[in-house]
Amino acid sequence: xPIAKHFLEELRKRRETAEAGAGLDKMEARRKxxxxxxxxxxxxxxxxxxxxxxxxxAEHDCHHFGMEKKSLPADAVVTGVGLSDxxxxxxxxxxFTVAGGSLGRIHAKKICDLMEYxxxxxxxxxxxxxxxxxxxxxxxxxxxGYGQVFFRNVLVSGVVPQIAIVAGPCAGGAxxxxxxxxxxxxxxxTSNMFICGPEVIQAATGxxxxxxxxxxxxxxxxxxxxxHFVAENDAHAVQITRKLLxxxxxxxxxxxPHQPTPQVDLSPDPGMNDLVPAGxxxxxxxxxxxxxxxxxxxxxxxxxxxxxxxxxxxxxFQGIVTGIIANQPAVKAGTLDIDASDKAARFIRFCNVFNIxxxxxxxxxxxxxxxxxxxxxxxxHGAKMLFAYAAATVPKITIILRKAYGGAYLxxxxxxxxxxxxxxxxxxxxxxxxxxGAVKILYxxxxxxxxxxxxxxxxxxxxxxxxxxSPYEAAAKAMITDVIEPSETRATICLALxxxxxxxxxxxxxxxxxxxx
Ligand code: HXC
Numbered sequence: 001x002p003i004a005k006h007f008l009e010e011l012r013k014r015r016e017t018a019e020a021g022a023g024l025d026k027m028e029a030r031r032k033x034x035x036x037x038x039x040x041x042x043x044x045x046x047x048x049x050x051x052x053x054x055x056x057x058a059e060h061d062c063h064h065f066g067m068e069k070k071s072l073p074a075d076a077v078v079t080g081v082g083l084s085d086x087x088x089x090x091x092x093x094x095x096f097t098v099a100g101g102s103l104g105r106i107h108a109k110k111i112c113d114l115m116e117y118x119x120x121x122x123x124x125x126x127x128x129x130x131x132x133x134x135x136x137x138x139x140x141x142x143x144x145g146y147g148q149v150f151f152r153n154v155l156v157s158g159v160v161p162q163i164a165i166v167a168g169p170c171a172g173g174a175x176x177x178x179x180x181x182x183x184x185x186x187x188x189x190t191s192n193m194f195i196c197g198p199e200v201i202q203a204a205t206g207x208x209x210x211x212x213x214x215x216x217x218x219x220x221x222x223x224x225x226x227x228h229f230v231a232e233n234d235a236h237a238v239q240i241t242r243k244l245l246x247x248x249x250x251x252x253x254x255x256x257p258h259q260p261t262p263q264v265d266l267s268p269d270p271g272m273n274d275l276v277p278a279g280x281x282x283x284x285x286x287x288x289x290x291x292x293x294x295x296x297x298x299x300x301x302x303x304x305x306x307x308x309x310x311x312x313x314x315x316x317f318q319g320i321v322t323g324i325i326a327n328q329p330a331v332k333a334g335t336l337d338i339d340a341s342d343k344a345a346r347f348i349r350f351c352n353v354f355n356i357x358x359x360x361x362x363x364x365x366x367x368x369x370x371x372x373x374x375x376x377x378x379x380x381h382g383a384k385m386l387f388a389y390a391a392a393t394v395p396k397i398t399i400i401l402r403k404a405y406g407g408a409y410l411x412x413x414x415x416x417x418x419x420x421x422x423x424x425x426x427x428x429x430x431x432x433x434x435x436x437g438a439v440k441i442l443y444x445x446x447x448x449x450x451x452x453x454x455x456x457x458x459x460x461x462x463x464x465x466x467x468x469x470s471p472y473e474a475a476a477k478a479m480i481t482d483v484i485e486p487s488e489t490r491a492t493i494c495l496a497l498x499x500x501x502x503x504x505x506x507x508x509x510x511x512x513x514x515x516x517x
Contacts, residue, residue, distance in 0.1 A: 018056045018073045022097040030097070035190055036234035038078045038095035041128045041167065044238040045091060051082035055110045062104055062138045072098050075106040076131075079114045081123070085242055087250060090118040093128035096168050100132030103174065107135070108145025115152040122251030124161040126241055129178055130168030130191075146173055153180035158353040161248045165237045166191045166217075166227075182350055183244060183302070184227040185237045186217035193220060193227075225306040225339055243300055247314040247321050249354050256321035256356050258501075264318060264494050272486040278427045280403045280434075283333070286311055286326045286361060289401070293490050295319065302347060307339035309368075312347040317359070318494045320501070323351035326361035327412065329402075336408050337368035338381040345384035345515075348392055357395035357497055360419070364408040365434060383516045385411040390418050391513055395500035397493060400424040400471070400480070406433050415479055420500050422480040423492055424471035430479065435465040 019039065021027060027037045036044065042051055058075045060067065076098035081090045092111050094101035111127075118125045134142035156162060157180065164178035166186045170193040178184045178193070186193065194215035201207055201214070213219055220227040229244075231237035249256045272292060276284050291297040294315035301313035309332040312325050325344050327334035336344075351358055367373070367382055389396070389411070398419040404412065409430060413419045424430065431438070439447075439460045450456035467473065474480045484492050 014057060017071075021073050021095050022099075026097040034233060036167075037097065038093040038101075038128065038130065041093050041165075041234055041238065042078055042080070042091060044235055045084050045089065045126060045241065046082040047084065047086075051080050053078060053080040054114065055079055055106075058106050058110055060099075060104050060106055060135075060138070062135070062141070067137050072104075074098070075104060075110065076101050077103075077107045077110055079110045081114075081117065084126075084245065087245070088121065088123040089126055089245070090114050090123055091126040091128070094131045094168075096130045096132075099135060101130045101168065102132045102135035103142050103145055103149075104135035104138040105141040105145050108142070108148055112148050112152050115149075115156055118160050119152075119156050122160060122253070124163065124245060124248065124250060125156065125181075126163045126165065127177070127181070129164060129166045129170045129174070131174060132169060133171050133174040143173075146177070149177050150180060153177055157182075158252060160251045161245070161354065163241050163244060165231075165241065166193050167234055167237060171197065179226065183229070184220075185229040185231050185240050186220060186227050187231045187234055187237050188217050189233075192216055221303075222305045225303065225343065228302050230305075244314075247300065247316075247356070249356075252353055252355070254355070256354065258321050259316065259319035260498070261318045264491075264498055266491040266495065268485070268487040269490055270487050272489060276401055276425075276427070276486065278402075280363075280365075280427075280429060281333075283330045285330045286328050286334075286363070289361065290315070290324060290326060293317070293493065294322075294324070299324070303343055307337070307343040309334055309337065310340040310344050312344060314356070317490070317497050320494070320497045321356055322359050322497065323347060323356045324359050324361065325412075327364045329363050332368060333365055334363050334403075335365055335368040336382060336385065336411060337370075337373055338376050338378055341378070341381040341385045341411070345381075345388040348385070348388040352388070352392035352394050355394060357500065358389075358392060358397070358413070359493055359497075360389075360396070360398045360413040362398060362400045362404045362409070362412040363402040364405065364412055365403050366405050366408045367411075380516045382407070382411060386417065387513065387515045389413045391507075391515075392418070393503075393505040393507065395497065395503050396420050397496045397500065398422040399489060399493070400428040400430060401486075402427050402429065403434070404428060404430045406431075415481075420503065421496050423482055423484045423489070423496075424474065424480050425486050425489075426471060426483060428471040428474075428483075429465065429469040430471060430474040431469040435461045435469055438468070439464050 060072045060075050076095045079092040162181035164181040164184045175193045192215035198209050217230045221230045229240045290299050299315045309328050311328050396419045398413045415422045443460050447453050447457045471483045
């Protein structure tokens with residue numbers, strides 16, 4: 001006996017109503033403004049027809065302030081799982097057309113159920129945030145809902161990758177869900193994120209500011225360092241997400257999606273020998289070196305606009321997924337400062353927890369000198385880098401291009417800090433400090449007494465550099481693995497990656513270390 005028609009009709013009607021959110025007119029109005037709806041965003045992320053929605057028929061269960069008669073389709077959030085570029089991804093997408101995408105009890109439960117599922121099956125989570133925050137009518141139920149979401153953000157952290165797209169407002173405590181995830185992408189023009197807005201800041205402190213200054217994608221990408229990517233629009237945000245996912249394993253017990261070439265190509269790249277100026281103080285753009293080293297010049301830089309004195313991001317070396325950390329001599333002479341240390345340490349820890357090998361390119365004159373740096377806690381922040389590298393058990397390959405001085409040499413993953421192999425170019429200078437500084441301290445009197453102090457100083461600097469800073473000196477002491485021509489760098493890294501992929505390193509059992517946060 002076939003199913004009675006009215007059952008099917010009711011189902012179809014209910015589906016249509018839920019999918020219409022707060023009305024097709026509101027959805028069209030958004031699209032006209034160039035802003036996607038919650039469901040458009042989901043469609044953009046997934047392969048056609050693969051998204052299985054959960055909780056389409058969910059409704060709020062709030063009985064206050066006249067809400068009894070109001071319907072909130074899907075309780076203002078679309079959740080579900082599907083295939084994105086052939087891999088399972090769980091996602092939620094807040095629907096601003098329904099009660100401003102506000103988070104109530106059922107809305108939170110849908111997100112929590114999804115995160116628990118992602119934990120069970122081991123798949124990444126992508127969250128589209130577009131919400132007025134806690135649903136005011138639901139009072140402390142919505143506060144509790146946020147607490148439950150945060151708890152699960154932490155529960156899944158380090159087990160599956162979490163990517164937050166902030167595609168609309170993300171205000172107050174709500175900002176802490178993206179903040180607890182691994183990567184945040186903000187959409188230009190439509191999004192903002194802040195704990196206290198301009199009005200609250202002015203009321204509390206008298207300070208005047210604009211939303212652009214405190215909550216815009218530009219402010220977070222360049223000043224606060226809270227976010228990792230800025231997207232031009234919703235489609236671009238999804239594009240960045242998919243690119244990011246292409247480098248990440250689905251969970252922490254899987255390898256990243258390596259695509260190893262059948263043979264390791266060891267041919268040299270002669271052009272590399274001329275790319276970097278030999279003079280340690282001459283600036284150059286390290287991203288040009290990276291582009292030349294990695295497959296097809298394809299480098300996904302993370303936090304491009306913040307702490308630009310260090311460059312971090314993902315690439316492949318003959319198919320092997322790698323996290324790259326490189327000093328940027330073109331900015332602040334490539335010194336390590338508070339922000340650069342935070343940026344690198346976080347990236348290193350992400351790579352380690354998701355089994356992504358690390359390649360470190362070193363050209364560092366030291367930690368940035370300055371009162372602000374000292375008073376701001378460069379000791380604590382710099383220690384994060386040392387901690388992150390030393391604690392990382394993934395393959396660690398270090399290439400010293402030019403300067404590698406003092407504590408910053410150690411902070412850039414020296415052999416002592418656990419690098420598996422360290423290669424140096426002939427232009428490398430590995431020293432407790434730069435030759436100029438060392439000579440000034442050691443030979444102050446001799447220089448002053450010389451007939452031509454400048455000449456004397458130059459002679460001493462050159463002698464010191466040759467005797468104490470040369471890569472051959474370091475090689476003689478077995479501090480480095482070998483000295484290589486720049487032209488051999490790509491081949492050396494590719495081979496070293498293949499040779500370290502089976503690395504297994506065990507550490508003393510403990511709950512966790514006490515990284516100096
Ligand atoms: C319930 C909300 C809401 C909320 C918006 N709406 N935010 N409903 N709870 N938090 C509703 C509006 O009433 C309106 O409903 C619809 O969503 C669209 O909102 P508009 O104000 O018309 O839109 P817009 O002008 O674009 O402004 C968007 C906005 C603004 C900037 C997000 O709505 C706003 O300031 N909302 C309140 C934000 C806020 O203070 N949140 C903090 C809550 S406490 P109708 O029916 O008219 O269409 C919090 C603490 C969490 O989040 C702590 C967790 C740790």
